[in-house]
Amino acid sequence: MARKLLIKRRNVEYVLQYGNVTPFMWYKGRYRCFYCSEPMKDPDLLREHTAKVHQFANLELVVYDRTKNNRNRDAAVKIDVTRISCKLCSKSVNDLEQLIHHLIIAHDAEYDVSVPNCLLPFKLDKEQPTCPICNMKFVFFEYLLRHSNKHHLSHDYICDVCGTSFQGENHLKMHNRYYHREGGYTCEHCGITLATLSKKILHEKNVHMVNLSTCPHCPETFKSPYFKKLHLANVHGVEELKIKCPYCPKVYPQESIMSRHMRRVHLREKNVECEICGDRFFGPYDVKLHMLKHNGDKKFVCAVCGKKFSKKNNLNTHSVIHTGRKNYTCNVCNKAFAHQPNLKMHYKTRHPQDEAKNTEQNVNIIDELDGGEIVQMEFVRDELEGAELTGEYIH
Secondary structure, X not given: OHHHHHHHHHHHHHHHHHEOXXXXXXXOOEEEEOOOOOEEOOHHHHHHHHHHHOOOOOXXXXXXXXXXOXXXXXXXXXXXXOOOEEOOOOOEOOOHHHHHHHHHHXXXXXXXXXXXXXXXXXXXXXXXXXXXXXXXXXXXXXXXXXXXXXXXXXXXXXXXXXXXXXXXXXXXXXXXXHHOOOOOEEOOOOOOEEOOHHHHHHHHHHHHOOOOEEOOOOOOEEOOHHHHHHHHHHOOOXXXXXXEOXXXXXXXXXXXXXXXXXXXXXXXXXXXXXXXXXXXXXOHHHHHHHHHHHHOOOOEEOOOOOOEEOOHHHHHHHHHHXXXXXXXXXXXXXXXXXXXXXXXXXXHHHOHHHHHHHHHHHOOOOOOOOHHHHHHHHHHHHHOOOOOEEOOEEO
């Protein structure tokens, strides 16, 4: 493992030193300079900044620093290969594979081709990021990154329990730690056993209301970092958390959430088709929810009363009943409700004349977001800062 990592670092150094490519990182919806981590939205600025500011960077030191962390040892270094060429002789090449071949043959570079997943190429374009390997174009870089990780990297490490494959040994170990611990995980509050650590944490948050994030400006608590950011942006006006949609007045605390809003509301992209009925959806997660209509499975069980649900989001909503919390209060008669829809129905049936005014005052509607999806993403992203998400695991 240690020898393989040393070879990987040396391979990366050769390409960065002798190839006209731009290394970069991706975090929180922005490109980051590989050398100084400065965030940039425009790939042209990223290329210009890297060429001018870091022309004489100590590659050995920087590459070591970027790959010393356990979760990054297996991950490929991302590089922009737009207008790729050899720095030594200015020869233009078509792709990363040709550049490596040219460096080995023409310049005797000691690049070891037997070590996989050293570099992952992209063609960064502000309007249409492109995969240089299969020439597929994407609207957002997040989709391109997911595509490249899934289709253009070796996944040689396979879980013996469930058969999921991973790029490297560290990813497999992390998978086993969170999903296959012998005996599972026991809730300290009610004693039930849950299969994975992430399920235990979600259970404790949703049912027992522990380890909730707290607003630094008011007593409000949150189950997810996303909802905390949304609250800070919209209630307390924290400007750096406000990312405005270019097509409407809505603001979001993350670039990726704003992008999802654009896809669903403004672009109306439905590119994934149900194999059974042919209906089209925004993404695989939506299809997965839709499939419940076809098979009728109810695999999400309430740990308190045993009631079953077909969607995790419905179980999370139901779990509030057992906490006794009622956060939605009628302005007219002060009756409290655990759920927003119940308050809205109350206005319609009991106070129809005040419905529009009171609904606007009392209810903060979060549009476009599937609570189940947010909960699924929240645990990995929050615990492993700076990493990137591909499927369920960090690369």
